[in-house]
Amino acid sequence: KAGVTQTPRYLIKTRGQQVTLSCSPISGHRSVSWYQQTPGQGLQFLFEYFSETQRNKGNFPGRFSGRQFSNSRSEMNVSTLELGDSALYLCASSLANSTVGTNEKLFFGSGTQLSVL
């Protein structure tokens, strides 16, 4: 089974531009979540989509948005880029079953390294 695929792997943008990141989850996974990772900050939750609906949202400004398509693929958009948006953006998918247990674990992609100059 193919893993979570994120494209592109690297991106270099300048301040004020916008960027769109893509994530294809594992086949059969209906939940896709996005995380921002910066050195020393760990992973900060951005949002989660389930069956094309945003189910949960972290504490990020409205410049960060996302969507999920009917095939569960997801995109994340950041508008009006700032220097502080430079980070590794990780996408994760899961079965998102309602039962507690290992089925709830996240499967991550390799991430998109975004550099804002």
Next chain:
Amino acid sequence: AQKITQTQPGMFVQEKEAVTLDCTYDTSDPSYGLFWYKQPSSGEMIFLIYQGSYDQQNATEGRYSLNFQKARKSANLVISASQLGDSAMYFCAMREYQRPGNQFYFGTGTSLTVIP
């Protein structure tokens, strides 16, 4: 308050020795899950081990075990017989199942270096 606290930014261990990576958590939810992930330099997060709040026994997965002390709200990862390939960042995470949305909370990570 931080949901997940990892107080060891960096750790060193000799090859073939055991190492413990600390993790404490904060929740009032009686139903939660604790996870450990490994992140090598390639960037992809790899699931290692899971412990449910109602599990009576500590979880084990090969060389990984989770020292779960519920009263102390700690979920330390123990890696036995360390290998050079264990050098990576390690993240502790928690999911609260009764909280709406039940997002994952991650710690800031511990960088482990295995010395030959």
